[in-house]
Amino acid sequence: MSIADVAIVGAGVVGCAMARRFALEGAKVVLLERGADLLSGASKANSAILHTGFDAPPGSVELSCMQAGYAEYQAIRESFNLPLLETGAMVVAWSDAEKAALDGIEAQARANGIHDVRRLTASEIRAREPQLSHRALEALLVPGEHVIDPWSPFLAYLLQAKSHGAEIRFATEVISGGFDGDIWTLQTSTGEQRARTVINCAGLFGDRLDARLLGTASFQIRPRKGQFVVFDKAAAALLRTIVLPVPSERTKGVVLTRTAFGNLLVGPTAEEQQDRERATVVDDTLRGLIARAVEMIPALADAGVTAVYAGLRPATEEKHYRISAHPDRNWITVGGIRSTGMTASLGIAQHIYKLYEEMGHRHVPVAAPATPRVPNLAEHEPRDWQSAGYGEIVCHCEMVTLREIEQALSGPLAPGNFGGLRRRTRCGMGRCQGFYCNARLAQLTAGHFASPLAVGDAA
């Protein structure tokens, strides 16, 4: 069996960006993911905001990774056909206490190098966002905060990594492993894998992987659940700018934002739990989120709910990223990457590659990187249905074409489950939630997934 330079464990936002970075630097990469598809764990649910880092801890690794990630995304996104919905964000003070906190947030933003922030008075807020509740007292405008498609970038990164030789193994769980002073031999659920260096990007299971293979974990994952409500597309006209709350120590708080897909999103909650697999939605909590959204935008009272979801963030007992290198064991742990991970992922990958080089490894970077273009899913850029020859529209709510679905199913990184197909195309994610298209999708995806939509033929 061939020996990889690096085995990356986990195909979440961090693992996918990592695989791309190492492949571009010329390393022979293998990516091991226990789920049936990329973004199967913590990464499948987030608020899809590309953050500037204005409120990150000054001088932190998190801040530098966010800013590097932000810059790299902006630099590469067009070559991959990745969208950017330029919204800006407002940290809105709804009470006098919150108003008093804006000075500190503004000072921190400036200290973090975000110099285009500015204060908005109540009437300026109203002029900018006429549907926002008039209870908004004052805000800090952060023009650089934007919305992206939270899934397609990572598909693009993996496609690029794959085109430079990375091997991607889904449904492959690392069970145990041994290090002989030079090479790691990993036992996985689909066989043995050897690699010189292991990079732990295992998200919600990062501490367990460290404990299992290194013998000790330097941190403990404390899963934090976030629930979200997606409002109907008609509601997207009610807001332009992302509305951020004045953050608390524990969480960035409940955000109200447009999505790249033309909806309006409210969430997440921040709920500690033990379970690392199940992220359930809870009716009363969802109602609470809707009530919170209606407080902010009263017209949302009449808006339909399109979807609800929940995800787990891999929080730890401390707030900061838990990155550690173990040069004597050829091992790097990238743990505790919470809410800011999607923004920071490309920056984290740069940071980790530097650590890896400091451990004495060298490769010859790819001279001419391939840039595979991914299908655009964002509503403000041309969609597939706008070019002829698409066959038919399969999902009417999200206007997903047969051509898109067939390409996703036959592509070089075909989805391993229905969730993966949804994230690649948006099929079934609209207001009818499959009333019109689910059966057709069952027929189109027959034979593709380990967990198929249909349990069998009609008797």
Place this chain on the structure above:
Amino acid sequence: MALPSERSASVDALVIGAGPAGLASATRLKRLGLARVVVIDRELEAGGIPRHCGHSPFGMREFGRVLTGPAYARRLTDAARRAGVELMLGNTVVAIDTGKPLVATCTSSEGIVRIAAKRIILATGVREMPRAARLVSGDRPIGVLNTGALQAYAYLQHLAPFRRPVIVGTELVSLSSLLTCRKIGARPVAMIEERSGPTTRRLFMGLPRLLGVPVLYGTRITDIRGMHRVEAVTLSGADGKRQDIECDGVLFTGRFTPDAPLARAAGLDIDSRTGGPTIDQFARTSEPRIFAAGNVLHPVETAGWSWREAVRVADFVAADLGGWLPSPENAITLTPGDGVRYVVPQRIVRGPGGLPHIQLRATGDVSGALVACSKGQRLRTQPMTSGPERRILAPLAAFRQADSDITFSFDNRRSTASRSDATCV
């Protein structure tokens, strides 16, 4: 059919939606002599929802015989074709520009077509409320769907989405789902209903009994579990008792809601009670060149009802093209009061003709009288006993002379003879 190769076209009437209402109105418009009538539908086959209702009865009102849904859909489609209606299938209307003229932008695999139309009839129908919008707790595994999707599995794809589902709801469609389950060889483990009794008529609840499906009233689904596919649900009774039931699917039935994003996008006034566009008694929406017919107006009626209503709407469209409809200005509004979920039409104008009935729905069981009040005066008291999701009609003729807004409410007390008008204010 020439249309898709044209980049633009001009028609007398464009009907959006090829279900029973859309096909009925288009067929009628051709028979009334309109030169060019086009029905557009995003599906590749005409017929709408009945295409995948494999059960009877359809067609009594329209064809005087009992048909299955697919046979009924074929007959409606054939009738439209024979009358000279042009069908544009596999075409999606993505925008309606309400300038002069009205222009619908349509997309198909062949490209974008812009259709200028003298009149548009929206007949986009209804769908059921999915699990997400009902805010049901739990995991989000595969195997949770609506009856419409189940029917499409059974009758269009010949597939089974589950074998042992829990069925949520006791509307007529819930009972039809039992038949569809039988068709695919699925055996529902339970049928549950949040209310203390069935939503549909008690008489019909013989069907689950016959099929051996236990019906649990006063019961809600409070948790869905399953990492990939549904494995179990938790049911909670009104008494607070909980029970876990193993199953491999959850079928959310009914709670119909108009599929009206196009009406919203066109800027039409939307009734928050029906979820569809508001109309006057001639089925004119807030943009009087755009009419609406069928279940997009009133969740939910039978195919036969929608068909007959749409034939009338076609008559109004033809009359309007002849300049014979009264002005849409100075309408009085009809609003739902206590115990009334919705009222259609939402406004009436002065003038003869129009839909013969005002259609209403009760919010729950009612026993007493439907009372119409205007300016504190009782215009009409209509004794009745009814329930949710039942057809309730009031004759439009009784309100033609009203000169100010009317509120409809239920007075649940039986003695309705000469009570104070206080409840009318």
